[in-house]
Amino acid sequence: MSVTKEHSERLRREDVRQRWLLSVPALITIILFAAGPLLVVLLFSFMERGDYGGVKFGQFSLEGWISVVFTKDIFDDSLILAEANLSIFWRSVKLALLTMIGALLVGFPTAYFIANRPASDRNLWLFLITIPFWTNLLVRTFAIMDLIRNTGHINRTLMSLGVIDEPIQMLFTDGAVLFGLVYVYLPLMVLPIYASLEKLDHRLVEAGYDLYANRFQVLRHVVLPGCKPGIIAGCILVFIPAIGAYVTPRVLGGGKNMMMGNFIEQQFGPARNWPLGSALSITLLIIVMVLLIAYVRQDAKKGDTDAQ
Amino acid sequence: MPSKVKSFNLRRMPGFTPIALAIFVILYAPIVSLVVYSFNSESSVGVWGGWSLRWYVSAWNNEAIQRATLNSIQIAIISGAAATVMALMAALAMTRTRPYRGLTTKYALLNQPLMVPEIVTGVALLIVFARIKVWTGYTGPAYIFLAHTAFCIPFAYLPIRARLIGMDLTYERAAADLYAPPWATFRYVTLPLLAPGALAGFLLAFAISLDNVVISEFVKSGGQDTLPTYMLGQLRRDMTPEVNAAATVLLVISILAVSVFFVFNRKKN
Numbered sequence: 001m002s003v004t005k006e007h008s009e010r011l012r013r014e015d016v017r018q019r020w021l022l023s024v025p026a027l028i029t030i031i032l033f034a035a036g037p038l039l040v041v042l043l044f045s046f047m048e049r050g051d052y053g054g055v056k057f058g059q060f061s062l063e064g065w066i067s068v069v070f071t072k073d074i075f076d077d078s079l080i081l082a083e084a085n086l087s088i089f090w091r092s093v094k095l096a097l098l099t100m101i102g103a104l105l106v107g108f109p110t111a112y113f114i115a116n117r118p119a120s121d122r123n124l125w126l127f128l129i130t131i132p133f134w135t136n137l138l139v140r141t142f143a144i145m146d147l148i149r150n151t152g153h154i155n156r157t158l159m160s161l162g163v164i165d166e167p168i169q170m171l172f173t174d175g176a177v178l179f180g181l182v183y184v185y186l187p188l189m190v191l192p193i194y195a196s197l198e199k200l201d202h203r204l205v206e207a208g209y210d211l212y213a214n215r216f217q218v219l220r221h222v223v224l225p226g227c228k229p230g231i232i233a234g235c236i237l238v239f240i241p242a243i244g245a246y247v248t249p250r251v252l253g254g255g256k257n258m259m260m261g262n263f264i265e266q267q268f269g270p271a272r273n274w275p276l277g278s279a280l281s282i283t284l285l286i287i288v289m290v291l292l293i294a295y296v297r298q299d300a301k302k303g304d305t306d307a308q
Numbered sequence: 309m310p311s312k313v314k315s316f317n318l319r320r321m322p323g324f325t326p327i328a329l330a331i332f333v334i335l336y337a338p339i340v341s342l343v344v345y346s347f348n349s350e351s352s353v354g355v356w357g358g359w360s361l362r363w364y365v366s367a368w369n370n371e372a373i374q375r376a377t378l379n380s381i382q383i384a385i386i387s388g389a390a391a392t393v394m395a396l397m398a399a400l401a402m403t404r405t406r407p408y409r410g411l412t413t414k415y416a417l418l419n420q421p422l423m424v425p426e427i428v429t430g431v432a433l434l435i436v437f438a439r440i441k442v443w444t445g446y447t448g449p450a451y452i453f454l455a456h457t458a459f460c461i462p463f464a465y466l467p468i469r470a471r472l473i474g475m476d477l478t479y480e481r482a483a484a485d486l487y488a489p490p491w492a493t494f495r496y497v498t499l500p501l502l503a504p505g506a507l508a509g510f511l512l513a514f515a516i517s518l519d520n521v522v523i524s525e526f527v528k529s530g531g532q533d534t535l536p537t538y539m540l541g542q543l544r545r546d547m548t549p550e551v552n553a554a555a556t557v558l559l560v561i562s563i564l565a566v567s568v569f570f571v572f573n574r575k576k577n
Contacts, residue, residue: 016408022401026394026461027417033458034421037432044435054438106331109321113328116319127570132335134512134566138521138536139555143338146345146552153341183335205318215321244425246522251543261427268431268526278435281428292423 038285045278053272064275068283085263092260095174096243099181100189103238104231106182107189111230112223114190115197126194133187141251144180145171148252172254180248185241189234196230197223229298236295240288260284339559346552363553373554376538379449380518380558383534387453388514391460392468395513396506398461399468400498404477421459429459430526437527447529455527456517463516464509467573471505504572511569515562 048059071082114125132140147153148170155167170176200223208218224231246261253259258266260280267277346364350357367373402414421429437451479501483493521536528537535558542551 012406015405019401019405019408020410023398023414023418026398026465027414029394029454029458030417030420030461033433033454034424034429035417037436038424038428040435041428041432106327109324109327110331112321112324123574128332129335131563131566132339134515134519134569135562136519136536136555136558138519138539139342139559140339142539142551142555143342147338147341183338186331186335202318209316209318219321241425244427246427247540250540261425264427264431268434274435277431281431284425285428288423288425 041278041281045275045282047275049273049275053268053274055274061275064273064279067273067276068279088258088260088263091174091257092243095178095181095249095259096239096245098178099185099242100235100239102178102182103186103189104235107186107234108193108231110186111190111193111197115194115200122198126191129187129190133184137184138247138251140184141180141248144176144183145251148176148179171252172257174253174257176252177249177257177259180252181242181245184248185238188237188241192233192237193227193230196227200226229301232298233295236291236298240291240295244284244288342552343556343559346549346556348549351549363549364557367550367553367557370550372533372538373535373550376533376535377554377557379532380534380536381561383449383452383456383524384514384517387456387460387517388464388510390453390457391513392464392506392510394457395461395464395509396468396502399465399472403469403472404475418465419462422462426520426522430523433523434526441529449532451527451529452524452532452534455523456520459520459523460513460517464513467508467512467569468502468505470573471502471508475501508569508572511565511572515565515569518558518562518565 044055045064046060046062047055047057047064048061049063050056066079067082067085069082069085070079071085072078073080110129114122114129117125145152149155150167150169150171152171154170155164158164159167204222204226205218208222213221243259244261245259246265249257249259249262253262261284264277264280264284267273267280271277345356347359347361348356349360349362398414398418402411402418405411433451433455440451441447475498479497480493483497484490488496519536521534521540524534525537525540528534533541535554539551539555542548
């Protein structure tokens with residue numbers, strides 16, 4: 001293009017201005033109705049608890065943050081560790097980790113299976129794995145509840161076959177929550193592993209067999225290291241929504257098997273402790289952010305190795 | 309040369325195929341069971357009495373379910389459309405350009421709703437909207453529309469951005485060379501080329517809005533139940549086949565939206 005340098009510089013500045021204007025509605029909407037309110041949560045976590053929910057404005061207090069891990073002794077007001085809270089945190093972390101492991105154990109073979117279909121079929125299998133993910137999470141969780149409840153199909157079938165006399169209590173257990181979490185977040189494990197398996201160089205597999213490796217050794221020393229970035233990405237992507245889960249533990253865990261999400265909700269509902277609820281929300285947010293940064297770094301590293 | 313020895317399949321891993329196939333069965337079994345039993349003519353949940361549309365009729369005649377279903381669809385259409393328009397504008401502003409100051413920040417901000425756990429966003433909106441409700445006295449449906457629009461934006465943005473990146477600027481430059489004003493270039497060149505991406509973005513936003521339960525639950529005022537929040541509210545009671553029927557309708561709508569999305573998204577390749 002034969003425009004002078006000065007002219008093109010002016011055009012460029014105009015262009016940037018126009019581009020800014022175009023992106024304003026989306027950015028404002030997100031700032032007002034998604035990002036900005038998080039700052040209010042941070043603010044509320046440092047305020048005095050209101051008597052009927054809410055907070056006392058302008059009254060600074062660390063009570064909310066202290067009560068995340070401590071509770072007052074009923075006799076002498078000294079601080080003791082709040083075991084009820086700690087057990088909820090522990091359950092959340094434990095269930096999120098188990099979800100990750102469970103999803104990896106079944107997700108890896110599934111991804112491997114899809115990656116080794118004929119190229120023309122792969123999209124269909126991927127579609128089948130992703131469809132449930134984009135469809136209603138609550139409906140799918142209800143569907144599981146319907147199957148595993150005491151009067152559900154599994155118990156009925158087992159009883160009519162004479163395998164058991166009494167229904168097995170599956171609903172409202174940690175196991176049910178774990179199954180539900182693996183069920184809903186499995187695609188987040190399968191997709192990144194599939195992506196790295198698809199790029200795996202099969203000449204390396206061949207070389208492994210030529211060197212008298214058996215199938216397990218090839219898997220252990222060639223395939224798994226080759227798709228390590230995908231495995232790590234999948235693990236982080238499953239762990240993040242699992243630790244913040246709300247619907248699954250509420251539907252499949254009932255009132256007793258709470259996770260952090262349900263504990264937070266409780267503070268804004270019956271417990272009427274908004275500062276504690278806010279402090280818990282910020283804690284969850286920080287955990288998720290740290291993991292996301294780890295994921296982005298991993299992703300960048302993956303990009304580097306891809307380029308090699 | 310026909311050989312009795314089965315050729316050695318390099319790619320086979322023992323046990324992987326059965327596990328994968330079992331996973332696909334387990335993935336769909338609860339959904340299929342839910343759908344099939346919504347057509348059950350029997351009133352007891354576990355007993356099969358033959359096919360019937362009985363529960364669909366009764367769900368439709370249940371005013372609460374009917375209102376929640378229509379409310380969900382209305383929110384998904386309006387918020388999905390608003391999110392798509394905003395995402396389209398933002399995508400025009402943020403792709404096919406030399407990096408400029410603030411671009412990375414804008415990108416991070418745009419994707420922010422994807423990064424924060426829904427429960428945290430829900431609680432944050434509850435706090436803010438509770439204040440605004442007291443100040444203004446307004447408790448109408450605008451809160452749900454705005455909240456849904458905000459978290460739908462990144463989903464609408466993804467396919468639109470992908471489409472835009474794949475479009476080169478030649479046509480637009482040609483239009484500009486022929487003295488088309490910027491608006492005409494956009495209206496007659498960019499927009500028609502971009503339409504499949506925009507439609508894909510809308511469908512994804514629509515499905516995501518329809519799916520949402522956590523944020524709706526915290527934002528809604530009395531009488532504004534969506535179908536998912538209504539279902540969640542029914543949790544304490546015994547599941548009625550009516551709820552099964554309503555859930556099936558919701559499921560079918562989202563699967564349709566997502567399938568059409570996949571079709572439009574694949575056309576670009």
